[in-house]
Amino acid sequence: xxxxxxxxxxxxxxxxxxxxxxxxxxxxxxxxxxxxxxxxxxxxxxxxxxxxxxxxxxxxxxxxxxxxxxxxxxxxxxxxxxxxxxxxxxxxxxxxxxxxxxxxxxxxxxxxxxxxxxxxxxxxxxxxxxxxxxxxxxxxxxxxxxxxxxxxxxxxxxxxxxxxxxxxxxxxxxxxxxxxxxxxxxxxxxxxxxxxxxxxxxxxxxxxxxxxxxxxxxxxxxxxxxxxxxxxxxxxxxxxxxxxxxxxxxxxxxxxxxxxxxxxxxxxxxxxxxxxxxxxxxxxxxxxxxxxxxxxxxxxxxxxxxxxxxxxxxxxxxxxxxxxxxxxxxxxxxxxxxxxxxxxxxxxxxxxxxxxxxxxxxxxxxxxxxxxxxxxxxxxxxxxxxxxxxxxxxxxxxxxxxxxxxxxxxxxxxxxxxxxxxxxxxxxxxxxxxxxxxxxxxxxxxxxxxxxxxxxxxxxxxxxxxxxxxxxxxxxxxxxxxxxxxxxxxxxxxxxxxxxxxxxxxxxxxxx
Numbered sequence: 001x002x003x004x005x006x007x008x009x010x011x012x013x014x015x016x017x018x019x020x021x022x023x024x025x026x027x028x029x030x031x032x033x034x035x036x037x038x039x040x041x042x043x044x045x046x047x048x049x050x051x052x053x054x055x056x057x058x059x060x061x062x063x064x065x066x067x068x069x070x071x072x073x074x075x076x077x078x079x080x081x082x083x084x085x086x087x088x089x090x091x092x093x094x095x096x097x098x099x100x101x102x103x104x105x106x107x108x109x110x111x112x113x114x115x116x117x118x119x120x121x122x123x124x125x126x127x128x129x130x131x132x133x134x135x136x137x138x139x140x141x142x143x144x145x146x147x148x149x150x151x152x153x154x155x156x157x158x159x160x161x162x163x164x165x166x167x168x169x170x171x172x173x174x175x176x177x178x179x180x181x182x183x184x185x186x187x188x189x190x191x192x193x194x195x196x197x198x199x200x201x202x203x204x205x206x207x208x209x210x211x212x213x214x215x216x217x218x219x220x221x222x223x224x225x226x227x228x229x230x231x232x233x234x235x236x237x238x239x240x241x242x243x244x245x246x247x248x249x250x251x252x253x254x255x256x257x258x259x260x261x262x263x264x265x266x267x268x269x270x271x272x273x274x275x276x277x278x279x280x281x282x283x284x285x286x287x288x289x290x291x292x293x294x295x296x297x298x299x300x301x302x303x304x305x306x307x308x309x310x311x312x313x314x315x316x317x318x319x320x321x322x323x324x325x326x327x328x329x330x331x332x333x334x335x336x337x338x339x340x341x342x343x344x345x346x347x348x349x350x351x352x353x354x355x356x357x358x359x360x361x362x363x364x365x366x367x368x369x370x371x372x373x374x375x376x377x378x379x380x381x382x383x384x385x386x387x388x389x390x391x392x393x394x395x396x397x398x399x400x401x402x403x404x405x406x407x408x409x410x411x412x413x414x415x416x417x418x419x420x421x422x423x424x425x426x427x428x429x430x431x432x433x434x435x436x437x438x439x440x441x442x443x444x445x446x447x448x449x450x451x452x453x454x455x456x457x458x459x460x461x462x463x464x465x466x467x468x469x470x471x472x473x474x475x476x477x478x479x480x481x482x483x484x485x486x487x488x489x490x491x492x493x494x495x496x497x498x499x500x501x502x503x504x505x506x507x508x509x510x511x512x
Contacts, residue, residue, distance in 0.1 A: 068241040072317035074223050075230040076479075082219045109201040112168070119161035122168060125204055127154045129175055132211050136182045136218060148178065172203055179210065184217045238483045242314070256312040256484075257491050263298035264289065264495055291492045296443040299477050300436060303329060314484040318476050325473055327372040329435060332462045332469070334371070334378075335364045336431045337420045338385060339461045345413050346393055346405065353396055357461040363388045378421050386414030434459055435466070442470045443477060 073080050108125075111118035130152035137145055151174050160166045180191045190210045197203040230237065246252045271287045305311065307323045315322065339360050343350075350356050367381045367388075390413060394404040405413070420428050434456035441453035452470065455463045481488075 068238060068245070069317050071230055071234065071237060071241070074227055075234045076318075076321075081223060082216055105201055105205055108204070112200065116164045117161075117166075119157070119166055119168075122166075122204070123154055123157050123161065125208075126152050126157060126171060126175075129207065129211065130154075132215070133175070133178055133182065136214065144178075144181075168200055172200065172207070175207060179207070179214065183210075183214050184221070187213060187217065235479075235482050238317070239486070242484070242487070252313050253487065253491065254313075255310055256314045256487070257495075259298055259301070259312040260294065260488065260491050261495055263294045263301065266297060267294055289496060291489075291496065294492065294496075295481070295488060296440065296477075299443060299480075300439060302326070303436075303439060303473070314487060315480065318480065321472070321476060325469055325476075328465070328469055331365075331368050331371055332465055333428065333431050333435060334368055334382075334420060335361055336435075336459055336462050337425075337427050338364050338382075338389070338417055340431065340458050341416045341420075341427055342389055342393070342413065345409070345416070350393065350396055353400075356396070359392060360389060361461055363392060379418060382418045382420060383414065386417040389417070390414060431458060438466060439470060439473065442474050445474075 104121075108121050111121055130148055133148050133152075134145060152171070157166060157171070176191060176194045179194075180188075183191060187210060190213065194203065194206055194210060197206055242252075267289050268287065271289075302311070302315065302322050303326050305322070305326065307319070307326075311319045311322070339357050342360055343357070353359075364385050367385050370376050371378055371381065390405060390410045393413075397404050416427070419425055422428075437456055438453060438459065445451075445453065452467050455466065459466055
């Protein structure tokens, strides 16, 4: 981790005894660095009346969106980290990279074996290593900063090379010892392996490999220290960042506006249907629409969203999480359908069997694993589930001395299970409506209320999973409202009350 000169040398001496070339260096040790970044609360302003977007402005907006997505992921995903990944050796890119690297190191080896040796490529490597080592230091680590610059002074090394007086092994050893002071403890074994490498070309190659790993370690340590700060300030940070994007790209709310507009149209259609079915309703009066209801209905759409098309801009940071929730709900819907069909057909015979619904769930879950992949054959999986459930039911009936299902009943049961995937299947539609009702009830609860709404009938077998997914979903929605509520308020005002005068954007999320 980065170094700082203001450290206690006594506490570090034992840690550095193995990797330090001289005792004078023992005052340096690993120390976390502090982030001094800050953010200021911001309320969205109306976007400037720009119609022509330059390439630079588009690139600036893209960078802002990348920063926004990264900050959001760090704050909400406790497991987020950067991984060191290389291209597979059997891939085209991996093969090309391997060939190019081998050619470079072979060239370096041939140059160092010349008489006298040619050091130009090696000097460039030392210059690059110096810059990497300096990047690991914190402000204030002046002593080791000056030492690195002094030892790895490329001008001096070049002068030594002209007189064939370069101590290349000595420079490599200094680099390894310095890496030993800067690296995380997880890299200690890599440092030991470097010390055991004699071939100078292989040693330099391995030094770069370990430096790459140290860069990843440093990035993840940064993330770890930045996460609490981002969690405390994420609402203001995301709102400010998105405002910057909106100023660079005025069209950055177009998809969000369309998403809210569709929700309004759905609500108007629903009110119209209710009015037509109520003889005494006054059709001439203008319907009153709740902005909160409109917004919640929009959020519900995300659980059935076709993620092959672009999601609203204000939800991009949670797109992957929302897609995963949708996929989990699809699996739970199938399980609930299977259990409901089975209970309706043979419920009287198995009503006294304890935890029978859970047994049906345990049959279904493994066979539905990966059902959202393109290669997954859901019909085949449902056929397999039908076969196993018939077998399970018959086994249970036999154990209790009851007659088993005849071939006609088994065929009927398997057929109904297989038909779950058909469009407008009544069982599937019923379960889907009840899942939507539960999620809508969840969103209607105050954000501070921790209890769950009553689970609708037919969903008890998946109640634990539904409550877990519902908790994740409500967390995403409530946070999204906190961040983008003022933007939504402006859009809702324009769409619902176009005749109202426009003023400064509201700073609160629309509420009922």
